[in-house]
Structures are given as structure tokens and as C-alpha cells.
Amino acid sequence: MTVPTAIAVTSADLVLPPADPQTPHATVLQPPGARSLDASLADVQQLLARHGHVIVVCPTSAPPAVAQRLRAVRGLLESDRIALVTTDLPPLGAAVLVRQLRQLAVCDFSAGVLASAARLLAHYIYAGAVLGSVSRLDRVPVSLSSHLKGWLPGAHFGVLAGPTPQIVRVGGKNEQLLAGPEFATRLLVARGQLQTDWPATALAPAWRIQGAAQEVALPGTSPAWWGTGKLVEFVAYLSDLPVLYQLVASVRRETCHWCGMELIGDRCGFCAASPSPTPASGAGAATGAGAVP
Template sequence: MPTAIAVTGADLVLPPTDPQTPPAAVLPGPETRPLDAAVAELRALTERHGHAIVVCPEWAPPATARRLHAVRSLLESDRIAIVRTALPPLGTAVLVRQLRQLSVCEFSPGVLATAARLLAHYVYAGAVLGSVARLDHVPVGLGSHLKGWLPGAHFAVLAGPEPRLVRLGSGGSGAGPAETLPGPAFTTDLVLARGQLTTDWPTADLAPAWRVRAVQEAALPESSPRWWGTGKLVEFAAYLPDLPVLHQLVSSVRRETCHWCRMELIGDRCGFCAAPLPTADPAPATR
């Protein structure tokens, strides 16, 4: 069985891109599931799959993260990784789907858990917003917040990997040649999720500028209006769609062994026990 990929909300599960992509397990929040039921659910998941990687966004309610850590402690299990990400909701859903794709490959659970940080750098996540007055997750200037109250103003916002905000024309038309969102330098697909904003800017302007290969539409994640500060939005995310490319990207990174739990990892921190790689001792001074 492949390593289980779990999420903290059903809105973070996108449809699979191919028949081989396994589903994600949805772990209900503490407000809907008692602690003993949550323990039994995660125990069954790890017994069935061997290991479980739970993607918990950094913007999830604090009670959700506390519940996950409590369950892992009660199980006394070293087979559960809790992966945090700062990506917005649709970008998080894309990352979860990529982990689901990779879970059927030969990667060990430790490599898979730590691949999330690497893959997040290749997700270009943003939105077209009707207002930025309540946008808290992306740094914008006071002037943009004030302009966000103007009627008819639309903004294109990139949350990552490089935060950027540009004001579009009335009705969401182009921002002009001097104002663009920095796009990926590699082939991507684009997924859109429409809220209560009518604009064709993502398909008419952004997709050609970023030279995306294909555009798909998905349901707007339930958490998106809260994350972006408005329900008047169209959320988008450009991403690496092909499994061979994802596989090559993860395979190209040097693997290490965690000195604490002995899990494999890529990067500088274990995905299961969170122990950092020990720093190399400085060379002794020579006389």
C-alpha cells in the first residue's frame, strides 16, 4: 500500500489527474469528531498504509493542529508526519494532489514528507480579488488597502513563491505592460476556482502570459474567502502537472538520514520527528 496522504478538510482534495492517483484521507476537525474517534481513525490509517502524512495548513485553526499533535502523542507513533504549508487553499490542494501522485512511486515515507517543502516552491498560487482591504496573508502596502475600498477595483495577487500585487483595470482587464505577476519559467497547468467575482483575466491574460499548457476549473475551497479576505475572487494556481517531472525533481535532491529517527529525508529537517540535520563541525584551526 502507498503511504497515506491525509488532509484536514475535504475542500483540500482535488479530483485525481489519472487513474493511478490515490484518494486523500480527510481527517475531520475537533469540532466534529471526539478525540477517541480521531485516534481510532488515524490508527487504522497507519495500520493500513504503514505511514501517514497529514497536510495541515499553517492557516488552519490552532485547535486543528493541537488535535493532530495530541492524537500522534496518544498513539505514540513515529509513523505519522504532520506537514505544514503556508500556501493558500487552492495551492495547498494542488500540493496535496502532487503528494498523492508521488505516493505510488518508490519514495520512502520520509522523502515523501519532506518533498512537500520542495514542491511548494514550484506552485504559483494567487487570486484575482475584488478588494484587498482585508487581505492579511500577503504583504501589501497601506495604499493598496485603501484602494481596495474603491468600487470596481480588481487586484491580481500572487501569494507565492514571490508575493506580488498589481491593480487591474475596472472589471478585471489587464494591468498594463509595466505591471505583471512574475510567472514560472517552466511548463505548467493552471487550475481555477471561481468565487463571487466575474472576470476572465486568469484565462484571457494570465494563462497566455505564463504560457500554461492547459486550464482546468475546480470548486472553490470553503476556506478560500476567509484566507483571501473576500468572497469576490477567482483563485488560481499554476503547477507541475506531470508525474515524471515531479519524480525527477524529487529524485534529483540529495537524500540524508535523520540522526534521531533514522528516516530518510531531503532538505534540512525530518518530516516525521522534525529534527534538523546536524550542522557540520567547523574545521579545527591550523597553526
């Protein structure tokens, strides 16, 4: 099977098992400490020769040297066929985003639409974790009272990093649930050192999750991202390719005035330029928000 656009990642943690036999693999680009610059150039050149365009997904939490290497490779190759897509999602959520892009790579979307679709898809990924402490959590807004409760022995917290940050106390008579998606999703769970089934027993029924929760290995970067190893990470996401296709296809496409690539939303996935304002540009096109499935 020939895939026109290659999906590459900066860590093996971002590669989940394929959703179906048609889901292509993602190429893992080795970090600067494990790969010389010349070798990295050769790796990307090979991808370009084989696929035509390359979309590299790099979490904003990755070490600065990783992003610097990617920019250096793109600059030295002088190629406008390499898209560097960053994401603020936590590790498991970022891996789900990568798998969705892999699923969509076999569709008839251009490389430009696929790259700019990453920001749209992230709005429909509910990524969070159950934490044994929030005292070192600095990537999600945490109130002072929650910080103080985080020092109490046995305290557990349900935290949602996106699309809207939330934090609730788990357990006890006054337990609250995180506000979840209003559309059908599936649940992915990765267990750390915390012993709890809260995502499957409490969250899944409240969020009307389809089917049983699927368990995967905890990404190696998750403890650092969440500030503790005592966690269970979870993600509610759209899993069916027809739904993902409809979501992306529902957004009006434009041509980037700077690099000429197709795009959806408010930013080109290849050169990061915003589309030229036109009278026809509506709120949906400006925000990149499609219809909720």
C-alpha cells in the same frame, strides 16, 4: 493498488479530483467538533495498520484546535510513523500540493522523503487570486497605496501569495502582470463571486500555460483566507508525475540523525529536526531546492 504511505488531510477542501487513474485518494480526518478524540485515534490507527506511515497535511490557517488534535493523536499513539506537514499556501494551492503528494505516493520514495518533499514542491506552486478588494487581505504583504486603491469601486487586483508575494492592479492602461514560472505548468481556476476571466485570458498566455485552464470548485475556506468572497483563485503547477518524480529525486537524500527517517532538504518531515551539518552538504541540499524542470 497498495499505497505504502497514506496521505491524510484536515479538510475535504484539500482533496482535488485525481490527476490520473493511478492517483490514490486522500483520507479526510474529521475536525475535533465532529469527531471525538477516541474516534480520531481509531481512524489514525487504522491508517497506520493499513499503510505503515501517515502524512497529514494541515494548513497553517486551520483553526488551532485542528493542529492540537493532530498533536494529541500522535502523542497518545506514541508513533514515530505519523508526519504532520504544515503549509502556508492558500487553500487551492494547498490542495494542489496534496494532490502532488498523492501522485508521488505510488512511487518508490520512502515516507521520509515524501514528507520532506512537501516544502520543496511548494516552491514550484504559483498560488494567487484576482480580488475585488485587498482591504482585508492580511496573509500577503500589501502596500498602503494598494490598500487605499482597494476601497475604490470596481478596483481589481492580481495577487500572488507564493512562491514570491506580489500584487498588481488589474485592468486599465497601466495593467501589470504577475511574474510567473519559468517552466511549463498547467493552470487551475476556482471561481468565487468575482466576474473575471483574467487568469485565463491574460495570465495564462503570459505564463505560457500548457493547455486550457481547468476549473474546480472554490474551497470553502478561500474567502476567509483572501479576505473577500469577490475573488477568482488560481494556481499554476507541475502536473506530470515524471517531472514531479525527477524534481524530488534530484535532491540528495540524508538520514535524520534524530528519528532515522530519510529526508531531503533542511528539515525532517517526521520529527522536524535539521540534518547534521557535514562537509558534503551543499547549498542545494540545505535549501531543498532541486533543479527547475
